[in-house]
Amino acid sequence: xxxxxxxxxxxxIIVFIIKTEIEKHKAATNKNKSLNDLxxxxxxxxxxxxxxxxxxxxEKINKIYELIVNKKxxxxxxxxxxAGCTYHECEMKIKYLKNKRMIGDYYIDxxxxxxxxxxxxxxxxxxxxxxxxxxxxxxxxxxxxxxxDTTMQNKERKREQVIEELKYLIDKSLINGVAIxxxxxxxxxxxxxxxDKKEHNIVPIDCxxxxxxxxxxxxxxxxxxxxxxxxxxxxE
Numbered sequence: 761x762x763x764x765x766x767x768x769x770x771x772x773i774i775v776f777i778i779k780t781e782i783e784k785h786k787a788a789t790n791k792n793k794s795l796n797d798l799x800x801x802x803x804x805x806x807x808x809x810x811x812x813x814x815x816x817x818x819e820k821i822n823k824i825y826e827l828i829v830n831k832k833x834x835x836x837x838x839x840x841x842x843a844g845c846t847y848h849e850c851e852m853k854i855k856y857l858k859n860k861r862m863i864g865d866y867y868i869d870x871x872x873x874x875x876x877x878x879x880x881x882x883x884x885x886x887x888x889x890x891x892x893x894x895x896x897x898x899x900x901x902x903x904x905x906x907x908x909d910t911t912m913q914n915k916e917r918k919r920e921q922v923i924e925e926l927k928y929l930i931d932k933s934l935i936n937g938v939a940i941x942x943x944x945x946x947x948x949x950x951x952x953x954x955x956d957k958k959e960h961n962i963v964p965i966d967c968x969x970x971x972x973x974x975x976x977x978x979x980x981x982x983x984x985x986x987x988x989x990x991x992x993x994x995x996e
Contacts, residue, residue: 794860795821798964801973803856806950807939810986811852812971820845824853825862828875836873847873859936859950867932878934885925886934893935897949900926963993 797817804811814820823843827833833842840850854875857863865878865886878886892898892906903922904910910918923945929935937950961978969989976982976993984991 795857795862800853800856801966802954802964803859803937803950804852805973805975806937806953807852807855809852810972811849812973813966816844820849821853821857824850825857828854828857828863828866834874834876836868836875839875855933855936858933865934867934878932882929882932882934885929889926889929889935893938893947897952899947900945965991965993967991 795818797814800817800821801811801813820843824839827839827842833839836850836854837847840847843850843853845853851868851870854863854866854868858866865883866875867878867882868874869876889903892903898906900919900922904915904919907918907922923940926935926938926947927940930938930940939948939950940946941948962975963978965974965976966972967974967984967987967989968991970984970987972984972986974982974984974986974991976991978993981990981992983989
């Protein structure tokens, strides 16, 4: 009887381990589906960067993820070298991973070329704005009004403080997929820009001449933003 009981326990443990590994595999598969070269090119363009189509994208992005999350590497120069990309490319890919919520509360220290966990003060500042940024896509004036210590007397000063603190978080890559329009001071959200382009039939096209990422209205012809070659977007 004891032996039978022991066998049942062992079988239950094995089944549990198998199920756990299957769930891990599913999670990894879903992660890889959300990470792709086209999505990365779109994200890079949002920040004014040119990312050409790269057949080794998946290999590079997975290596960067593994080195940071699993192996705890923090030297970006070393990570870039092991992943087979430049420092600048590696930095943008780290930001992309952060935007996809694949990397936690790390920030990029551009001076030391390190990726570091943010300290307590940064976490508090991040928590202060995350609910306005990620959940509600609020703009600066809306955020100012929502802050509990805002009054009619200090409203303008609070606005300046919000802009300063958001710039700090964006510069450290603690908040991702958000930019501040330097002209009108408004927030620009990557996810909203992407949605708007989709609704207006703007499609991504890699230039057949230089390989650079471009965005073209369906059924139209334009010149590549980078090499001036003619690009045509099909109607369907």
